[in-house]
Amino acid sequence: MSFFDLKGLLQPLTGIRQFGNKPHTIKFPDQTKKTADRYRGLHYNDLDVCIGCGNCSTICQNAAIDMIQLDGIEGKPGDSGLRPRVDNGRCCWCALCVEVCPTGSLNLTKDYIFVSENPDDFLWIPGVKNPEGKNNLSFTSTTETSLSMYQRVPLRELDPHDRVKSFAEVILGYNEEEARLEAQRCISCGLCTEVCPDHMHIPEYINAIAQGNDDDALRIIYDNNPFPEMCGKVCTRRCESVCALTHRGKEFDPGRDEGAVAIRFLKRYATEAYPTAEKIKEIVNPEIKEANGYKVAIIGAGPGGLTAGYYLALQGYDVTIFEARAHAGGMTFYGIPKYRFPEDSVDKQVEYMEKVGVKFKYNTKVGKDIKFEDLHAKYNAIFMSVGFQKAWNLGIENENIPGAISAVDYLGKINAGESYDVGKKVAVIGGGNVAIDGARVSARYGADVTILYRRRIEDMPADWEEIEAAQHEGVNIITQAIPTRIIKGDNGKVKAIEYLKAEMVADDKGGRPRPVAIEGSETILEVDTVIGAIGQEGDYSFIPETFQKKIQIERGRILVNEDMQTGDSKVFAGGDSVNRRADAISAIADAYKAVKAIDKMLMNK
Amino acid sequence: MREKETTLYIGPQHPGITGNMMVKIKIKGDTVVSSSTHVGYLHRAFEKLIEQRNWLQSFTILCRFCVPEPDPMELTYARAVEEIEGREVPERGKWIRVLVMELARLQSFMLWYGGQSGSAGLYTLGQWSVGDRNYVLDLFEELTGGRVYHMFIWPGGVRRDLPKGFKDKALRTMDYLEKRLVQYNKLLFDNVIFQKRAQGVGIIPKDKAIEWGVVGPPLRGCGIKSDVRIDEPYEVYDKLDFIVPTFEGGDVWARALVRREEIKQSISIIRQVLEKMPEGEYYNKIPNPMKWKIPAGEAYVRTESVRGEVGFYVVSDGTERPRRVHVKGAAYTHAFTVLDKILPGQNISDVSFILNSMGACPPEIER
Numbered sequence: 008m009s010f011f012d013l014k015g016l017l018q019p020l021t022g023i024r025q026f027g028n029k030p031h032t033i034k035f036p037d038q039t040k041k042t043a044d045r046y047r048g049l050h051y052n053d054l055d056v057c058i059g060c061g062n063c064s065t066i067c068q069n070a071a072i073d074m075i076q077l078d079g080i081e082g083k084p085g086d087s088g089l090r091p092r093v094d095n096g097r098c099c100w101c102a103l104c105v106e107v108c109p110t111g112s113l114n115l116t117k118d119y120i121f122v123s124e125n126p127d128d129f130l131w132i133p134g135v136k137n138p139e140g141k142n143n144l145s146f147t148s149t150t151e152t153s154l155s156m157y158q159r160v161p162l163r164e165l166d167p168h169d170r171v172k173s174f175a176e177v178i179l180g181y182n183e184e185e186a187r188l189e190a191q192r193c194i195s196c197g198l199c200t201e202v203c204p205d206h207m208h209i210p211e212y213i214n215a216i217a218q219g220n221d222d223d224a225l226r227i228i229y230d231n232n233p234f235p236e237m238c239g240k241v242c243t244r245r246c247e248s249v250c251a252l253t254h255r256g257k258e259f260d261p262g263r264d265e266g267a268v269a270i271r272f273l274k275r276y277a278t279e280a281y282p283t284a285e286k287i288k289e290i291v292n293p294e295i296k297e298a299n300g301y302k303v304a305i306i307g308a309g310p311g312g313l314t315a316g317y318y319l320a321l322q323g324y325d326v327t328i329f330e331a332r333a334h335a336g337g338m339t340f341y342g343i344p345k346y347r348f349p350e351d352s353v354d355k356q357v358e359y360m361e362k363v364g365v366k367f368k369y370n371t372k373v374g375k376d377i378k379f380e381d382l383h384a385k386y387n388a389i390f391m392s393v394g395f396q397k398a399w400n401l402g403i404e405n406e407n408i409p410g411a412i413s414a415v416d417y418l419g420k421i422n423a424g425e426s427y428d429v430g431k432k433v434a435v436i437g438g439g440n441v442a443i444d445g446a447r448v449s450a451r452y453g454a455d456v457t458i459l460y461r462r463r464i465e466d467m468p469a470d471w472e473e474i475e476a477a478q479h480e481g482v483n484i485i486t487q488a489i490p491t492r493i494i495k496g497d498n499g500k501v502k503a504i505e506y507l508k509a510e511m512v513a514d515d516k517g518g519r520p521r522p523v524a525i526e527g528s529e530t531i532l533e534v535d536t537v538i539g540a541i542g543q544e545g546d547y548s549f550i551p552e553t554f555q556k557k558i559q560i561e562r563g564r565i566l567v568n569e570d571m572q573t574g575d576s577k578v579f580a581g582g583d584s585v586n587r588r589a590d591a592i593s594a595i596a597d598a599y600k601a602v603k604a605i606d607k608m609l610m611n612k
Numbered sequence: 613m614r615e616k617e618t619t620l621y622i623g624p625q626h627p628g629i630t631g632n633m634m635v636k637i638k639i640k641g642d643t644v645v646s647s648s649t650h651v652g653y654l655h656r657a658f659e660k661l662i663e664q665r666n667w668l669q670s671f672t673i674l675c676r677f678c679v680p681e682p683d684p685m686e687l688t689y690a691r692a693v694e695e696i697e698g699r700e701v702p703e704r705g706k707w708i709r710v711l712v713m714e715l716a717r718l719q720s721f722m723l724w725y726g727g728q729s730g731s732a733g734l735y736t737l738g739q740w741s742v743g744d745r746n747y748v749l750d751l752f753e754e755l756t757g758g759r760v761y762h763m764f765i766w767p768g769g770v771r772r773d774l775p776k777g778f779k780d781k782a783l784r785t786m787d788y789l790e791k792r793l794v795q796y797n798k799l800l801f802d803n804v805i806f807q808k809r810a811q812g813v814g815i816i817p818k819d820k821a822i823e824w825g826v827v828g829p830p831l832r833g834c835g836i837k838s839d840v841r842i843d844e845p846y847e848v849y850d851k852l853d854f855i856v857p858t859f860e861g862g863d864v865w866a867r868a869l870v871r872r873e874e875i876k877q878s879i880s881i882i883r884q885v886l887e888k889m890p891e892g893e894y895y896n897k898i899p900n901p902m903k904w905k906i907p908a909g910e911a912y913v914r915t916e917s918v919r920g921e922v923g924f925y926v927v928s929d930g931t932e933r934p935r936r937v938h939v940k941g942a943a944y945t946h947a948f949t950v951l952d953k954i955l956p957g958q959n960i961s962d963v964s965f966i967l968n969s970m971g972a973c974p975p976e977i978e979r
Contacts, residue, residue: 015804022736022799031743043750045775047757065902068669101672101763106771107901115757146757152772154668156900191903217903 039120044145047100048119050093050133051140054080056112059087060196060251062155063104063113071097072104077132084202085249095121095129102146109155109194109251115146150255157256157266160189167479171450174345177476178240181269186276190217192252193268199246204588205596207232209246213273222290224277229291231599233317233360234310234591236352237339239275243470243590246270263471284358295363296323301609304329304386306373306549309337311392311582311594313357316365318602319390324609326365329382331372333423338394338583339591341419342441344448374549383554383577388605391565392582392594395543401436404492406539410501411493414445414540421448429454430535434504436460436490437540438467443474445538446482456481457532459488459506461522485532487511489524493537503533545584554578570604571597579605615640622963624653633947633974635967639960647955647963649948651978658979662937667693668766668901670934675761677939678973681720683712684917685924686765689937691846692926693767695911702893705769706847711885712755712764713847713915715782718789718878719748720918721871724971728868729800731965732809737799744792747785754778769895779886786879793875801872810865814954814966818862824953825945828920829874830970832858833866840916851888854881864962864969874918905932919943919971941976948977 033040042048059082064072074089082088091104091113102115113133118140123129133140150157163179164170170177181189195210203209208227215224228235247253247267256266281287301324305312308330316326334340336353361367373379382389398413400406412427414435420427433449435442438460446456458477460467463486467474478484487509496502507529509522544563547555559566559574564584571579581597583589623634632653638645658677662670674689675682687709694701701709722745726738749759754775756764764771800806816826821834831838839856841849857873859866898904908930914923920942927936947970955963 012804015802015807018798018802019734019736019805022740022795025736025740025795031746043753043757043775045755045757045772046753062902066669068665068672099672099761100758101761102757103669103672103901152895154898154901188899191899194900194902214903 042117042119042145044117046117046119046145047102047115048117048145049095049115049121049137049140050091050098050104050131051114051116051137051144052091052133053112053114053141054090054134056110056254057090057134058085058110058112058198058251058254059089060109060194060198061087061089061091062107062109062194062196062251063091065195066103066107068103069097069099071095071099075132077135082201084245085198087196087198087201090132090134093131093133095131096126105146105148106152106154107194108148108153109196110254111148111150111153114144114148116140116143117145118143150258153255155194155252155255156192157252158259159192159256159264159266159269160185162269162272167476167481170346171480174451176349177346178272180279181272181276183276183280186216186273187219189269190214190273193217194251196251198249198251199270202245202249203596204245204586204590204593205232205599207246209270212277213268213270216273216277221277221280225281225287225290228274228277229287229293232592232595233314234339234356234595235274236278236356237310237336237348238592238595239271239273239278240348240352241339241343242271242274242592244271245592282355284355284362287355287359288362293321293363295321298325299323299610301325301387302327302385303388303390303605304382306382306389306391307331307337307393307582308335308357308367308369309392309394309582309594310339310591311394311598312337312390313360313365314595314598315390315392315579315581315602315605317360317363318599319605320360320364322602322606324605327368327386328365329368329371329373329377331370333369335367335369337392341422342415342444343422344418344444345422346447346451347444372549379550379554383575387577387609389578390598390601390605391578391580391584392598393545393547393549393584394594395545395583395589397544397546398539399542399544401490401539401541403490405495405501406493406537408493408495408499408501410535411537411539414441414538415543417445417538418448429538431455432534433457433536433538434459434490434532434534435538435540437542438462438469439540439542440469440473441543442538442540443469443477443482445540447473447477447480449536449538450477450480450482454536455483457483457485457534459490459504459532460484460486461489461509462520463487463511466519487522488530489522491529494531501535501537503531504537505529505531543583547584569600570607571601572604572608576608617645620960622967624650633972633977635951635955635963637955637960637963642960644955644958644960644963647952649951651948651974653978654975655978656975658975659937659939663934666901666932667904667906667934668898670937671766672763675763677941677975677979678917678919679760679975680723680973681716681918682761683716683765684915684922685939686763687713687847688913688915688922688924689926690765690767691915692911692913692924693906695913696909696926696928697767697906699768699898700896701769701847702896703848703890704773704892705894705896707885707889708770708774708894709765710847710849710852711882711889712762712770714878714881714885715748715751715755716762717918718875718882719745719752721875721878722748724871724918724968725796725800727968728864728965729806731968732806734800734803734806737796740792740799741796744789747788751778751782751785754781768898769893771895773894774889782882782886786882790876790879793872797872801868806868807865809962809965810863810868810969811861812863812865813962814864814958814969816862816950816954818860820953821862824950826920826950827942827945828916828918828971829867829870830862830946830950831920832856832870834862835860835866840914840921844914846913846915848885852881852884854884864966867969871918903932905930906934917942919946919973919976922976939976939979941973941979942971943973943976946970947972947974
């Protein structure tokens with residue numbers, strides 16, 4: 008071959024034909040490149056859908072996303088109030104943030120051109136900087152492609168046919184494998200911690216469970232909740248209602264847990280992993296300070312009283328809990344049926360508290376067996392957490408005749424081991440968890456149970472799983488039924504209950520619809536027992552009047568300051584009789600706050 | 613006239629090198645006497661960075677190992693992780709992976725055309741091939757959302773399914789490129805300038821090739837048939853019909869011929885994949901990436917890239933992060949030891965020409 012190879016010289020010249028071809032390039036800005044439907048361009052965040060969980064910021068391996076406060080966006084339950092800001096100088100457009108966004112608010116757009124002389128301009132708040140991006144989304148995530156795990160690990164429970172035969176615990180909880188899998192779903196955003204009345208360290212203990220480190224999980228839990236097994240079984244779990252996964256988890260689990268991480272049952276798993284009080288003490292191994300000589304009296308051994316007792320004992324106080332009944336636990340023992348919260352679960356936790364030095368005086372009713380003023384004189388501080396013991400009256404005819412009983416009294420008797428014959432047919436009035444408890448307990452005694460509720464089933468304040476479990480167990484629910492009177496039989500006992508049907512009328516002021524009785528719709532339901540469960544209130548007769556005035560009780564509630572201190576500086580209070588939440592975790596939270604305040608007051612900190 | 617020995621530095625910024633690397637050569641007249649490769653200009657501690665990130669996050673770093681062809685890195689890492697964890701990839705996911713790999717080979721070869729012809733002073737072809745490469749990048753944009761860095765293959769499968777109409781568009785692009793290859797031939801392989809420049813230049817002796825650790829097209833240019841896709845088929849390569857071209861000579865010319873053939877094979881594979889790809893799942897979803905742990909174990913996995921074999925050695929100690937990730941890229945031997953051996957005796961004007969034919973990718977060396 009030589010340089011005079013004609014073909015080799017001429018062939019390249021054929022490339023001249025390229026002149027006639029359409030160029031690859033486009034004339035910007037007259038023409039713009041149309042990007043693909045999946046193009047990974049600049050970010051857009053739907054600010055209304057975003058909950059500020061910060062998952063995008065966590066996954067970003069370039070640290071290009073930080074969470075900042077924006078004007079006009081306030082934090083609220085389930086929303087941190089923060090929104091992501093993207094540093095476009097660091098972003099590599101991998102779109103991992105999109106893949107892990109639990110709500111699907113953060114997406115990438117088809118836009119890719121942004122020019123500015125000011126370097127600070129490249130710090131973007133997606134959605135604020137480019138509101139038009141909403142119509143230009145490209146790389147988005149769906150629940151199918153998202154890396155968030157929206158589906159909850161199913162919980163094992165007893166078969167409905169078997170469970171009505173006994174008071175055996177219905178929910179069996181997670182085993183180790185299931186718990187690890189469920190814990191893995193948590194994205195550690197901490198929105199749950201904010202709404203938990205007690206601000207438990209939820210992401211931390213779930214992370215410990217996911218890591219396979221149950222010991223750490225237990226220690227973290229006991230940091231501010233000494234009654235976790237109860238919370239693990241019957242907590243009202245506000246935490247789960249704000250879980251970041253609920254936003255899209257609804258697709259898989261509508262109207263139920265909506266895909267929220269099973270925080271409650273993970274806590275239950277962590278506590279049940281340690282079957283005895285000795286084991287709990289060994290693992291938690293709390294630091295108990297030297298006795299400081301101060302004495303604190305606690306009235307009521309419910310969740311609030313137990314919490315205050317535990318943490319005060321750890322601080323070196325001489326703590327005595329006065330309980331009117333024979334058993335500790337308060338409403339969690341006497342009010343909650345054993346198939347939800349078994350007796351040994353309570354005992355285990357109380358035993359552990361005794362081990363750290365809390366003293367219990369059972370069957371000691373303050374005001375009767377020991378005077379309030381004596382406690383006030385002998386002890387350096389008092390914490391009251393007495394709960395709501397008295398049921399509200401139904402306010403209908405014959406409600407005090409034999410055969411009519413309040414759910415609180417009924418459950419109290421059954422849980423105390425006494426018996427109460429409900430007969431063959433039972434009507435329960437109310438729609439809360441207590442009503443469902445009354446109904447399910449009656450069903451366990453073989454009764455044919457009907458719940459009468461004023462509103463619709465979706466308005467019932469009871470947990471959905473309680474309602475569903477009751478239905479599975481054969482409880483009949485009549486909604487939009489307003490009881491009008493109890494009919495007395497010839498024997499002087501309950502014979503039947505009469506109720507009016509109601510229709511739901513929209514509220515003019517925008518509130519929830521009200522039930523309005525339909526005239527002439529009287530219906531009679533023959534029953535042997537009527538169980539009223541429409542609410543409870545406090546009973547403060549144990550406090551002498553002089554103290555009552557000082558402590559300040561208004562409309563059935565004890566007034567406290569932010570330190571849970573009442574009008575009497577020595578007396579602190581918490582629980583149902585103080586807050587309006589009527590759940591155990593709020594009582595625990597109150598007590599935890601009161602402990603700090605009592606310690607501060609007595610130690611002059 | 614007495615010839616004096618002069619030292620010259622090629623790089624670290626040089627159009628013949630993708631990425632920053634320097635070749636220090638000593639010349640006498642215009643003949644290279646000795647050469648040594650110097651790196652250290654772009655050390656980003658990729659391997660350490662990967663250890664700092666969780667198992668998923670690092671897939672966005674992997675593509676940075678090689679700009680011209682990032683996908684084998686993603687695939688090799690993903691396969692290593694899958695092997696340790698025992699995670700299965702759905703059938704369709706495997707087919708899409710092969711599609712991505714071959715598209716990546718194709719666009720990388722197009723870029724090579726530009727570099728190889730450009731370093732011979734033939735600039736027209738470079739303009740053409742890099743322009744035509746954009747049609748392949750358009751396909752990537754449709755499929756993955758990114759043009760150069762795709763970040764598309766990750767443990768468990770691929771991120772997204774094929775978009776609507778992708779098959780037709782891809783087939784049209786293949787038809788177009790096939791026609792263009794004829795034109796490329798006229799400009800490059802039929803060009804007497806290229807023939808003169810490439811033949812007998814930068815020879816790797818066949819008997820030394822394996823000893824020196826030569827892989828990929830340079831090895832096949834020595835007449836040795838070696839390709840991970842055939843030797844140790846992964847994904848669905850065993851279900852595809854293609855040949856591994858070899859040419860004798862071991863010079864730049866032979867390596868160029870290998871690449872020219874391989875472009876045709878890639879086009880053929882892409883057509884086969886598009887026709888044969890089954891329907892179904894494409895991704896076996898991983899759990900929450902923040903809490904995703906891989907059981908303790910280790911794996912060495914290799915994949916064929918356009919430069920040759922890419923290997924990932926991944927060690928897990930059972931936590932959310934890799935304990936160790938070691939990357940073996942083809943460039944390590946090609947641009948380092950082999951180059952030092954083949955450059956002496958060559959003309960100075962051929963240095964970057966030879967460098968290009970070896971397919972050097974400095975980030976692979978400095979990982």
